Amino acid sequence: MSVLPVTARAIAAAVANGAVSAREVTIAALDRIAADNDRVGAFTDVTADRALAQADALDETRRRGAPLGPLAGVPYGVKNLFDIAGLPTRAGSRINRERKPAARDAVLIQRLEAAGAILLGGLNMGEYAYDFTGENAHDGPSRNPRDLGRMSGGSSGGSAAAVAAGFVPTALGSDTNGSIRVPSSLCGIFGLKPTYGRLTRTGTFPFCESLDHLGPFATDAADLALIYDALQGPAAGDPGCAGRPLERTGTAGGIEGLRIAVAGGYFRTGAQGEVLDAVDRAARALGASQEIEIPEAARGRAAAFLITNAESSTLHLDRLRSRAVEFDPDTRARFLAGALLPAAWLVRAQRFRRWYHEQVLALFDAVDVILAPATPCPAPLLGQRTLRLGTEEVPLRPNLGLFTQPISCIGLPVAVAPLKGSGGLPIGVQIIAAPWREDLCLRVAAALEAAGLARAETGIA
């Protein structure tokens, strides 16, 4: 086959019908990584031997006429907080490199492998996931393939960059306050943060377990649905996992009859003009004329901030006591501050979260889907420290998650669809639904694609 297919679906179909071998697909992906990863900074570990062995086994399975999985031969990578058998789970840190190599893969890797997908390695991330930029003092930044001088977004920066660069058609990441949605928006690809508790986190290094979610990135909505479906299902070892059975999604079904609204108030304040323009274009294409207010979103963000700050710093307290000097300077100060928070602040945040959850759930009596910006701006320049929000110049790092944090605070499912901003860089729109309705997020993302508005660009600009 002279031109290899791009999407996961096309790869799996071509491998299944013998148009291309899994080995050919794997070698092509490894060649792309070898040629360009130094420029992009997406992969931190490449598991080439493992990948080729798995590809050969898959090709042998096909020769025998045995059935192949729905992701046969699809190459992918995982944020390096996922356990990969034989590697220490670094989670973007220097300190974790001293950990024993993982004895087994994370459960979600096991599931993708069972579906036939081929793991190519671990992906760059902000240290211990406390990051929205994709910068990392130990491994260097993951760079934005749309403009290598710009941020990929974080903390799943390597995951988004690997997909946007065309290294792999899909990758896994994590999202606590926006770490799938922010890099999806800045790199211009599709991402899904499922409902809190949907996908098991067993075999991953945590950040803040009250808010941690795992999820996939892809180059279109149909791939996102296919991969997400392969990840679902109960598993032992994660007390936060709700254990729901597979609820198959797909993107068929369209949007007819769906009540779609645009988030107003908080979500119309501070974003740059081209960001709001992208949301408005999406709303027009979907026939969404209603604007609704997500009540107390600023307080929702505050609650998520405090829970994250206190809980994650407690997780790292021993390391902060004995090895603070080895932290990335950009996370160290936040972790140290978080370790010092008064208990009353955390309890206050937890109480508010319960109330806020009830208020927002009530909105879904009247609407099915809510649109909101994913980031207040397109990709900032690497090294940029501040951001203009309206008339105010604010610190960039915490504010990239301005619009994602109030949503993940209460675990709602969100897909991000990438639009083209008027300045030429991509910008993501959040498609938010009620708990356990990832299917609606994916259908609306597919509708934006079908309308010619949402599209992922791949390759390195």
Place this chain on the structure above:
Amino acid sequence: MSTFDPAKHLDAMAPILGLSVEAAWRPEVEQFLTVAARMADLLDGFPPGEELEHAAPVFRPGEREA
């Protein structure tokens, strides 16, 4: 919020937790403490009312994780 002094808070709390904060790190740590205090202030007294006294993370006795 107006009474929160990040430097005093840091000086009081860091030794209790066994943390050493180098002088060079202090400005940023204090900045993040100030941001956290502002966030906590937003939530102070909100939502109003007593009916939320139970609204803490839920614990179910007898439930095993795996």
